Amino acid sequence: MNEILAKLATEFPGVFDAENPDPSGALVPADQHVAVAAFLKENGFTKYVTVVGSHYPASGDEGVAEYEVGTVLRNPTRNSFAFMWRVRIPMDGEVPTLCPLFAGADWQEREQFDLVGVRFGGHPDLRRLMLPEDWEGHPLHKDYAIETAHPPWR
Amino acid sequence: MGVDETYRNYEHPLYASLEKMPGITVGLARLDQLLQWGARNSLWVFPMATSCCAIEFMTAAASRVDLDQMGTIIRPTPRHCDVMVVAGTITVKMAPRVKKLWDQMPEPKWCIAMGSCAISGDFYRDIYSVVPGVDTICPVDVYIPGCPPNADQVMVGLRRLQEKIQLQREGKWVEPDKRPDDPRTILPEIGLYDRREDDMTERQHEASRHLGVGGNESRDNDDGVISHQGGVSETAGGSTE
Numbered sequence: 281m282n283e284i285l286a287k288l289a290t291e292f293p294g295v296f297d298a299e300n301p302d303p304s305g306a307l308v309p310a311d312q313h314v315a316v317a318a319f320l321k322e323n324g325f326t327k328y329v330t331v332v333g334s335h336y337p338a339s340g341d342e343g344v345a346e347y348e349v350g351t352v353l354r355n356p357t358r359n360s361f362a363f364m365w366r367v368r369i370p371m372d373g374e375v376p377t378l379c380p381l382f383a384g385a386d387w388q389e390r391e392q393f394d395l396v397g398v399r400f401g402g403h404p405d406l407r408r409l410m411l412p413e414d415w416e417g418h419p420l421h422k423d424y425a426i427e428t429a430h431p432p433w434r
Numbered sequence: 435m436g437v438d439e440t441y442r443n444y445e446h447p448l449y450a451s452l453e454k455m456p457g458i459t460v461g462l463a464r465l466d467q468l469l470q471w472g473a474r475n476s477l478w479v480f481p482m483a484t485s486c487c488a489i490e491f492m493t494a495a496a497s498r499v500d501l502d503q504m505g506t507i508i509r510p511t512p513r514h515c516d517v518m519v520v521a522g523t524i525t526v527k528m529a530p531r532v533k534k535l536w537d538q539m540p541e542p543k544w545c546i547a548m549g550s551c552a553i554s555g556d557f558y559r560d561i562y563s564v565v566p567g568v569d570t571i572c573p574v575d576v577y578i579p580g581c582p583p584n585a586d587q588v589m590v591g592l593r594r595l596q597e598k599i600q601l602q603r604e605g606k607w608v609e610p611d612k613r614p615d616d617p618r619t620i621l622p623e624i625g626l627y628d629r630r631e632d633d634m635t636e637r638q639h640e641a642s643r644h645l646g647v648g649g650n651e652s653r654d655n656d657d658g659v660i661s662h663q664g665g666v667s668e669t670a671g672g673s674t675e
Contacts, residue, residue, distance in 0.1 A: 426560055
């Protein structure tokens with residue numbers, strides 16, 4: 281863990297901190313997202329585990345509604361461990377896709393787009409995965425009403 | 435969403451031409467009884483099984499509560515079947531598919547809502563993606579309450595359906611079933627489990643004694659009681675006293 285963190289700290293100065301690592305994953309600017317993933321893939325993190333999106337509504341007077349996207353990669357060797365970092369974007373922004381690097385990211389990112397509403401820039405086929413095609417809204421938004429009606433079925 | 439019941443027709447098209455023959459009505463009454471008996475005792479089931487109720491439905495088809503004993507055969511296609519058993523939560527995405535499969539079944543057909551999710555949605559009822567009860571998309575004849583209902587209750591539900599079919603074919607009025615007040619009420623009316631003989635457990639232990647099952651446990655003592663090697667409980671009880 282410390283080894284890869286030291287490598288990342290030298291490669292991306294100011295983003296990763298080898299001495300005091302963020303326990304919930306380092307916050308990476310969106311334009312360095314793909315570069316971090318490519319660097320980790322070259323250093324043995326070849327397994328794409330998951331992508332986790334969450335919606336942060338605007339809080340306070342100056343707050344801006346944001347999406348936070350966490351990506352988890354795993355090093356599939358004997359002493360394997362998972363590595364996670366986070367990207368924060370405004371609601372109308374886009375996270376660069378990881379589909380060219382990891383083919384398994386395709387449906388994972390479609391799921392996050394479907395339920396949370398995060399847009400992945402450059403994704404080859406960004407359609408809904410879980411919900412019906414004609415669904416309106418993204419149900420994991422914090423302001424989505426749980427009793428939303430969908431006639432004629434509900 | 436309402437359900438159009440006007441297309442339901444239980445009359446066979448042969449009847450209209452047959453009834454013109456003199457003296458045939460006596461024979462037709464017998465034939466009607468025969469058809470009623472056949473429809474009641476050959477309920478082929480289409481399992482619209484989406485979640486954990488499906489596991490309990492498999493249990494009902496297995497040996498202890500055997501659905502085959504009443505002519506119930508489970509077929510994985512709607513076109514062969516008389517009864518659709520909706521076992522599990524139906525989501526908004528699944529609902530058009532359920533409706534399509536129900537429309538593909540030939541008349542006469544019946545529907546059983548098995549489990550609290552199919553009856554009313556239960557604790558998923560208020561969620562954006564769940565249909566609040568399968569009777570909002572197709573007519574339900576029998577409700578089987580439970581979460582999930584055990585295999586006995588599946589049997590009770592099918593017996594209730596047989597009773598309904600018999601009464602309908604005899605031309606009697608059958609009160610339509612209502613949604614149960616509490617979808618999780620457990621009301622087993624027939625106790626198939628009571629048929630198990632008293633010494634069957636002991637005989638099963640006897641049969642498994644020579645198979646080497648049980649890992650560290652040994653059943654070699656004569657009275658059939660499972661004893662753990664080491665006898666921890668004996669020494670612990672003695673030391674505290």
